[in-house]
Amino acid sequence: MAASPAAARTIIENCAIATVDANDTEYASGHVVVAGNRIESVGAGRAPEGLEDVVRRIDGTGHLVTPGLVNTHHHFYQWLTRGLATDHNLFNWLVALYPTWARIDEPMARAGAQGSLAMMARGGVTTAMDHHYVYPKGSGDLSGAIIGAASEMGVRFTLARGSMDRSEKDGGLPPDFAVETLEGALAATEETVKKHHDASFDAMTQVAVAPCSPFSVSTELMRQGAELARRLGVRLHTHGSETVEEEQFCKELFGMGPTEYFESTGWLGSDVWMAHCVHMNDSDIAAFARTGTGVAHCPSSNARLAAGIARVPDLLKAGVPVGLGVDGTASNESGELHTELRNALLINRLGAHREAALNARQALRLGTYGGAQVLGRGDQIGSLEAGKLADLVMWKIDGLGHSTIADPVTAIVFGAAAPVTLSLVDGKPVSRTTT
Ligand SMILES: [Zn+2]
Numbered sequence: 001m002a003a004s005p006a007a008a009r010t011i012i013e014n015c016a017i018a019t020v021d022a023n024d025t026e027y028a029s030g031h032v033v034v035a036g037n038r039i040e041s042v043g044a045g046r047a048p049e050g051l052e053d054v055v056r057r058i059d060g061t062g063h064l065v066t067p068g069l070v071n072t073h074h075h076f077y078q079w080l081t082r083g084l085a086t087d088h089n090l091f092n093w094l095v096a097l098y099p100t101w102a103r104i105d106e107p108m109a110r111a112g113a114q115g116s117l118a119m120m121a122r123g124g125v126t127t128a129m130d131h132h133y134v135y136p137k138g139s140g141d142l143s144g145a146i147i148g149a150a151s152e153m154g155v156r157f158t159l160a161r162g163s164m165d166r167s168e169k170d171g172g173l174p175p176d177f178a179v180e181t182l183e184g185a186l187a188a189t190e191e192t193v194k195k196h197h198d199a200s201f202d203a204m205t206q207v208a209v210a211p212c213s214p215f216s217v218s219t220e221l222m223r224q225g226a227e228l229a230r231r232l233g234v235r236l237h238t239h240g241s242e243t244v245e246e247e248q249f250c251k252e253l254f255g256m257g258p259t260e261y262f263e264s265t266g267w268l269g270s271d272v273w274m275a276h277c278v279h280m281n282d283s284d285i286a287a288f289a290r291t292g293t294g295v296a297h298c299p300s301s302n303a304r305l306a307a308g309i310a311r312v313p314d315l316l317k318a319g320v321p322v323g324l325g326v327d328g329t330a331s332n333e334s335g336e337l338h339t340e341l342r343n344a345l346l347i348n349r350l351g352a353h354r355e356a357a358l359n360a361r362q363a364l365r366l367g368t369y370g371g372a373q374v375l376g377r378g379d380q381i382g383s384l385e386a387g388k389l390a391d392l393v394m395w396k397i398d399g400l401g402h403s404t405i406a407d408p409v410t411a412i413v414f415g416a417a418a419p420v421t422l423s424l425v426d427g428k429p430v431s432r433t434t435t
Contacts, residue, residue: 007036008055010427011047012394015060016408019384020067020368024361026409032065034390037202037427042384058422062398064408066364067383068126068391068423069337070371073237073275073296073325076130076146077104079115082333090243090305091215094173097330102178106140113149119335120326121153121431124420126391127371127381128155129325131237131275133162133212135180135188143192147205154430156203156391158375160210160237161192163225166218171253173215182221185211186228193232201380202389202426206234213239214261215249226266235376236267240274243307247279259284268293273374275325276301277315278308285311289318294374297366299340299347301327309351312344312366313358323371338420341367341413360413390427393420 013031018024019042031047033040041048078101085096104112113130120128130146143159150157163185166172172179180188189209197207209229211217217225217238229236241247241258250258259280262268270292277288277295288295297310315322324344329335341363348357358366372382381391397408401416412418423431 007038008053009040009051010034010056010058010390010424011051011054012058012060012065013047015063015065015394016397017042017065017384018361018364018409020365021383021385032384032392034424034427037390039384039386039388039390039392041386058394060394062396063394063421064397064412064418065384065392065394066412067368067381068393068425069124069367070127070323070375070382071120071125071129071326071337072273072323072371072374073298073327074116074128074130075132075328075330076116077101077109077112077132077134078328078330079112079335080108081330084330088305089245090307091173091245093305093331098174098178101134102136102175104134104136104139104142106142106145109142110145110149113146114153116329116335117149117153117155119329120337121155121423122420123336123338123417124393124395124423124431125337126156126393126423126425126430127158127375127377129158129160129375131160131162131210133164133210133216134178135163135185136178143196147196151205154428155425156381158206158208159192159196160208161189162210162212163189163221164212164216165221166216170218172217179216182218182224185221186224189225190228190232193234197232197234199233204426206375208235208237210237213242213246214254214258215246219254219265222265222267229271236269236272238267238274240277241279241284242276242302243305244279257284259287263287271376273321273323275327276307276310278302278310280311285314285318285320288315288320292321294321294323296323296325296374297344298325298327298332299343300334301325301331303343303347304331309347311351312348313351313353313356316362321370321373322366323374324367336417337367338412339417345413360407360409363413364409391425392423394422395419396421
């Protein structure tokens with residue numbers, strides 16, 4: 001996967017580097033050479049002499065360079081309804097907001113995506129995702145508007161094409177006017193995959209099949225959604241095991257807990273990742289590990305909605321792929337992923353494993369390589385290694401927020417939110433500030 005010799009090169013040097021490769025290789029002062037859209041080399045000291053076609057040579061003094069952050073769960077449209085129902089649990093919050101959300105149209109979807117994406121890019125996210133599941137009748141091409149906004153921003157992007165077909169009349173939570181039919185949802189999802197999904201190594205846009213949750217989706221849509229994704233060769237995403245209320249809902253309606261329900265509908269597998277996974281017992285975790293099902297851990301949203309603390313140390317110990325998610329900005333108003341590194345570490349230390357729950361490097365791995373794994377792109381992004389795609393971030397760590405913290409990774413995880421001086425996606429600058 002070496003870049004062609006004629007590819008334009010960007011050199012970043014004199015910076016600390018955390019590669020997040022399998023050995024957690026780090027350099028106190030090193031270089032990264034980008035050729036075209038690939039990483040050509042990473043190493044200690046200055047870049048090799050005599051490289052040709054160098055279009056950018058960046059002095060990274062005072063910076064830590066890491067892989068770009070990978071967000072694995074979000075709802076862009078919620079940018080338009082931040083700061084509402086602030087003292088609610090998940091079900092009360094959903095019931096309060098569904099009627100507003102059901103009025104979404106194409107310009108609103110685009111505006112919500114633009115706001116959310118700007119927050120993502122500003123905070124060092126190079127691969128964004130949007131789980132969009134509100135498609136009211138006559139609302140226009142919402143998926144196209146969202147994908148268009150991501151493409152304009154220049155970030156790598158996964159649209160999880162969501163759906164809901166279990167409304168109040170069928171025992172679900174959403175109002176009747178906010179849902180699609182089973183057939184309509186499946187047909188629109190297939191059309192979106194066929195129109196926008198790119199399966200190539202350096203894909204900028206991918207699409208996943210993503211019915212919203214057990215309490216807003218029929219069993220038939222879960223089952224047929226899984227079959228559709230496997231027929232089309234794309235990934236599956238949904239919300240799972242988020243709250244005690246969801247667990248009760250599943251037990252009452254299906255006679256089993258959420259993980260058993262997912263297994264019974266074809267929703268455990270190495271091509272599936274689920275948001276939250278807070279209320280999981282040991283056998284649920286074992287089922288995820290056995291099947292390779294991934295988790296999008298959303299610590300701030302779980303705290304905001306009083307959902308609980310996901311068992312991230314136990315999930316990791318069992319070998320479950322775990323990435324980080326912002327979740328929608330109606331349940332995490334900050335809309336930032338880089339601060340979730342810190343929140344994941346702090347919140348998990350409030351759980352059973354206390355100070356041994358997560359360390360700074362594990363937190364950075366969750367936000368980078370862990371996310372790439374969860375999206376099925378661990379071979380392509382998530383670590384700084386020759387041949388991988390050139391998605392990286394330069395964090396400024398010589399300012400007031402970090403200046404007395406000697407270790408660079410400790411600085412960006414434990415310290416104040418670090419400013420991004422430069423992020424590259426596919427070798428191209430996306431976020432840039434002058435220092
Ligand atoms: Zn969510």
